[in-house]
Amino acid sequence: MSYNTIILSRTGALSTITINRPKKLNALNQETIAELHDAFKVADADKETKVIIVTGSGEKAFVAGADISEFSDFSASEGKALAASGHEQLFDFVENLSTPVIAAVNGFALGGGLELAMACHFRVASNNAKLGLPEVSLGVIPGYGGTQRLPQLVGKGRALEMIMTAGMIDANQALNYGLVNHVVAQEALITFCTGMASKISNNSTVAIGMAIKAVNANYKSGVNGFEVEIEGFGASFGTEDFKEGTTAFLEKRKANFPGK
Incomplete structure (x- = not known):
């Protein structure tokens, strides 16, 4: 455009x-x-x-x-x-x-x-x-x-x-x-x-997006930032980025995050 x-x-x-x-x-x-x-x-x-x-x-x-x-x-x-x-x-x-x-x-x-x-x-x-x-x-x-x-x-x-x-x-x-x-x-x-x-x-775009949401939650009225963090942390375990990141760490190589 x-x-x-x-x-x-x-x-x-x-x-x-x-x-x-x-x-x-x-x-x-x-x-x-x-x-x-x-x-x-x-x-x-x-x-x-x-x-x-x-x-x-x-x-x-x-x-x-x-x-x-x-x-x-x-x-x-x-x-x-x-x-x-x-x-x-x-x-x-x-x-x-x-x-x-x-x-x-x-x-x-x-x-x-x-x-x-x-x-x-x-x-x-x-x-x-x-x-x-x-x-x-x-x-x-x-x-x-x-x-x-x-x-x-x-x-x-x-x-x-x-x-x-x-x-x-x-x-x-x-x-x-x-x-x-x-x-x-x-x-x-x-x-x-x-x-x-x-x-x-170099890092997981999915995890970064969740981290931004969790940090912002701390400054929003009526929102419990800790709960947002816990939800995001748990949700991370279901992502392809988590699988790639942990596998790469255990295999001692650089992660290639798919962004999913």
Whole structure:
């Protein structure tokens, strides 16, 4: 499929989604959100894809927020509908994909950009990255999961400080906070993420999908994460990947997982 605001490509087991609005610092508008939803859906359904990397075009920004011009005149009900639609189409959708998603944060990740990065399964930042949720400086709160995912990652106090000051933190501070997993040089970002993807690709896609579901369950109201883990653990024993993994271990060879 052809896209106007993103680029989807696959090399081997790795699909890469690049948000391609460099003149707008890759800001998210409704078209981009819809195209991202489709691209993630396509990549997740592709049996050859074992890992997805999402990044921004250029060297300045991953995503420098939402496109404010689209909603500056919205009513309260329209704003609520905008947030609900974004959660369903993109942010919750990405978080719950069974295919691992790595955010390669190259530069600014602000507002909706940071919220997209936080919806990914983990984050790697370039050393020039700046991260923040500046929404209160516009008279609004984060609406794409920022008030929920940021405290989960950095703790309540740090999250409230970042939200209330509307300030940015640099890559090293984000690493110290646990907001990103790694910080690397700008020019090494995609290579580093590709290496991480390669390591992930060696493992069982079925087991990884179950692990994502179990970890996410811990953060869902009314869901017992331990029970989800127990169910997933038990279900693993009925998969071809389990048979291959245990057989390969006993035979002292590298496993060749069928993904079933």
